Amino acid sequence: MNIVLRLAWRNLWRHARRTWLTIGAMVFSNTLLVFMISIQFSMYGLMIDNTLQVFSGHMQVQAPGYKDDQKMRQVVPDVQPLAARLRDELDSETIAARGWAFGLASSADRSYGVGIYGVEPEFEANVSNIPGLIEDGRYLEQNDAMEIVIGTMLARNLRIGVGGELTILGSGVDGSFAAAVVNVVGIFESGVKEIDRNIAEMPLAAFQEVFYMNGAGHQVVIMAPTLSEAPGLKTKVEAIVPAGLVVHDWDALQPGLKQAIQADMSSAFFMYGILVILVAFSVLNTQLMSVLERTHEFGVVMALGMKPGRLGRLVMLETALMGLLGFMLGAIAGALFTYWFSVNGLSYPGMEEMAANFNLPGRVYPEVTLLKTAFGPFVVFLFTLLAAVYPAWRLRRLHPVEAMRAN
Amino acid sequence: MRMLLVLCRLAWRYLWRNHRRTIVMLGAIAVGAWAMIFMTALTRGMVDQMVADGISVIPGHVQVHNPDYLDDPSISNRIAMTDEELTQRFGDAGFKAWASRVRVPAVITSERESRGVTLLGIDPEAEREFSFVDYDDVDGRFLESPDDNGVVIGAKLANTLETEVGKRVVLMSQDPDNEIADRGFRVVGLFHANMETYEETYAFIGKRTAQKMLRIGDTTTEIVFLGDDYRNVEPIYEKVVAAVDDTVKVSRWNEVDTYLGTMLGMMDGFMLIWVIVIFLALSFGLVNTLVMAVFERIREIGLMLALGMKPAMILGQIIIESMMLLAVGLFIGDVLAFATVKPLEGGIDISVVAKGMEMFGASSVLYPKLYLDDVILANVVVLFLGFLASLSPAWRASRYEPVEAITKVG
Numbered sequence: 078m079n080i081v082l083r084l085a086w087r088n089l090w091r092h093a094r095r096t097w098l099t100i101g102a103m104v105f106s107n108t109l110l111v112f113m114i115s116i117q118f119s120m121y122g123l124m125i126d127n128t129l130q131v132f133s134g135h136m137q138v139q140a141p142g143y144k145d146d147q148k149m150r151q152v153v154p155d156v157q158p159l160a161a162r163l164r165d166e167l168d169s170e171t172i173a174a175r176g177w178a179f180g181l182a183s184s185a186d187r188s189y190g191v192g193i194y195g196v197e198p199e200f201e202a203n204v205s206n207i208p209g210l211i212e213d214g215r216y217l218e219q220n221d222a223m224e225i226v227i228g229t230m231l232a233r234n235l236r237i238g239v240g241g242e243l244t245i246l247g248s249g250v251d252g253s254f255a256a257a258v259v260n261v262v263g264i265f266e267s268g269v270k271e272i273d274r275n276i277a278e279m280p281l282a283a284f285q286e287v288f289y290m291n292g293a294g295h296q297v298v299i300m301a302p303t304l305s306e307a308p309g310l311k312t313k314v315e316a317i318v319p320a321g322l323v324v325h326d327w328d329a330l331q332p333g334l335k336q337a338i339q340a341d342m343s344s345a346f347f348m349y350g351i352l353v354i355l356v357a358f359s360v361l362n363t364q365l366m367s368v369l370e371r372t373h374e375f376g377v378v379m380a381l382g383m384k385p386g387r388l389g390r391l392v393m394l395e396t397a398l399m400g401l402l403g404f405m406l407g408a409i410a411g412a413l414f415t416y417w418f419s420v421n422g423l424s425y426p427g428m429e430e431m432a433a434n435f436n437l438p439g440r441v442y443p444e445v446t447l448l449k450t451a452f453g454p455f456v457v458f459l460f461t462l463l464a465a466v467y468p469a470w471r472l473r474r475l476h477p478v479e480a481m482r483a484n
Numbered sequence: 485m486r487m488l489l490v491l492c493r494l495a496w497r498y499l500w501r502n503h504r505r506t507i508v509m510l511g512a513i514a515v516g517a518w519a520m521i522f523m524t525a526l527t528r529g530m531v532d533q534m535v536a537d538g539i540s541v542i543p544g545h546v547q548v549h550n551p552d553y554l555d556d557p558s559i560s561n562r563i564a565m566t567d568e569e570l571t572q573r574f575g576d577a578g579f580k581a582w583a584s585r586v587r588v589p590a591v592i593t594s595e596r597e598s599r600g601v602t603l604l605g606i607d608p609e610a611e612r613e614f615s616f617v618d619y620d621d622v623d624g625r626f627l628e629s630p631d632d633n634g635v636v637i638g639a640k641l642a643n644t645l646e647t648e649v650g651k652r653v654v655l656m657s658q659d660p661d662n663e664i665a666d667r668g669f670r671v672v673g674l675f676h677a678n679m680e681t682y683e684e685t686y687a688f689i690g691k692r693t694a695q696k697m698l699r700i701g702d703t704t705t706e707i708v709f710l711g712d713d714y715r716n717v718e719p720i721y722e723k724v725v726a727a728v729d730d731t732v733k734v735s736r737w738n739e740v741d742t743y744l745g746t747m748l749g750m751m752d753g754f755m756l757i758w759v760i761v762i763f764l765a766l767s768f769g770l771v772n773t774l775v776m777a778v779f780e781r782i783r784e785i786g787l788m789l790a791l792g793m794k795p796a797m798i799l800g801q802i803i804i805e806s807m808m809l810l811a812v813g814l815f816i817g818d819v820l821a822f823a824t825v826k827p828l829e830g831g832i833d834i835s836v837v838a839k840g841m842e843m844f845g846a847s848s849v850l851y852p853k854l855y856l857d858d859v860i861l862a863n864v865v866v867l868f869l870g871f872l873a874s875l876s877p878a879w880r881a882s883r884y885e886p887v888e889a890i891t892k893v894g
Contacts, residue, residue, distance in 0.1 A: 095772055098775070252595060334840070337841070340834070355762070355765040427750045
């Protein structure tokens, strides 16, 4: 073993208690960082996936301006043929056409305003999780059947069940009066109040007939195999869609989602930053002490011809060794801690209410990955080294004779 | 008493014997304390604003409904008391503010578009305290009386409906017999709100106009009350319960808005955890400092013991030293926190993430708020835990065998 390395290692254990306490600070912070970062990013992933799976998809083809105003007449003409063409040319089944209209739904007892989606029954399940959330009855089947599925809360508020009849009143694409009687064939439950209370779906062809859409719709929803493949797919989609239509990706469709993550992330990183700085202070203190108490000793070795720069490197090496220990122990402890929760799941009081607001399950199973495990401890390691710069730098000004007089 | 004074002076001098170490530690404590208080102030500010935006407006602190209304917000589930009876019961009862209103889901239609809204039939004067709408900051005008014939909607909704002040819209809901109840209204005002959803959700009309349109005589669906402090609504809750019978259900705001209620509880818990986590990160350095401080004066300690100083005195002296270090560090941290929060109290603009904050139910301006209670909590927790953490090094120091300590080679 290199002599300097051996020297550094031995120096560390001169004050074993002090070294362990400093490493303890690192391990504490690292464990916390690994755990928090894993939880945080698992939550973000879930939030994005779950939110996009409901309606937005990874991207949508729309008329310009529709995203912000959702006006009835901002249509995608011939929406079904367009969706079919996209499916064909991109060789993907996870593409579906939709229309959207607002209407008043009336049962025998009650009337409520609802958002009504016209969907392709055959493909909707590929782009949305609503078809899989049917609690009662069945999902839509025939594209031209006068059928509807509604959310559980809406069903309760309307006092209607499967087999009941709803009257839909609204206005067609040209502003004319639109009305229809439809059969409730299924009831879904997403767990998100807003959706379960305000949304209904009917087959696209029937929808087009009721609202005089003349073959048009409002969006073509596209799901990429994974979120990271979405940008590439978007370029391909843009090449296919006719002029006069635009393609929006998920963060344009759900600006709140990305911003909520950003807001949460900035407050989280503020907290992590403070933890890291506190560790750095701890290291600074320890290394400063260890340099100061060795002034005499350093004077002697300098008098014997050791260069101050080499002494500085020795101190940095000691710090690096200590930091490395903290890194490894912290990363391992953090990974084990997180792993326990990845098996058993994490839940805390109040999480369900929070979760319902953000499309999250009531229990989170964080994922242990190398990146999430290494990131926090690595930053702590960097700051550990940074904290030792001042004590190491002080050595350059050390005068052998004066130093030997110390103590 | 004199002894204590001596110990304090001793501790203070020891602290500055190795001033570099003390300064570094003070720096760590100050940063820690600052972070505790600063973060707490931000969170408090956010939650307060969420409550101000979400509770104190529209819902009020305590609400009264027909027992079936919350589950089925239909016009059929009205409060059985007439306006006259309500005024008798609540008029002079000394509430900070109260109002009864008609609140039903409705559909609003312009010649272009239709949307679902929450229709509020209100008495504008009684609702002033509850409203997130600044009556004087409305394009056009706000409602002037319960008999007002106009409708006031949000600017965002007007944009979607392609309507404007002076144009007509149709409001459609149902009457108690499930007949469609509709009526044309002139848009007299467009309001602006902190949160876009409010601008899309609410439509205000006069209370008596609403009662006529929905054919419900002079009954209402909701009574709301405002107290002084949203954290303590019990006094007005009990007052309201005492004034009504069991044909209605009285609820506190956190029972109706469970999300905000839970958020509030979680934030309190989170704050305590944050303070403790920071303390733990600090504690390693604190214990380390004490261990070092004891270590480098083992011989002195031995000497003092040999000269007859009681071990308890050594223990006390080291604990006092630790407490002084913490107190000075905390003081600097408190001053820092105060100095950074005060200039920000006018609000931090975070509108770049406005839509995201809306998902949390918060608005896009953050007003940090320094509460004395929070500052005290942070300081007390640190001092108390600091005391516990210094027990072990201090105990060890006081247990040295004098002869051994004196002869120990530093």
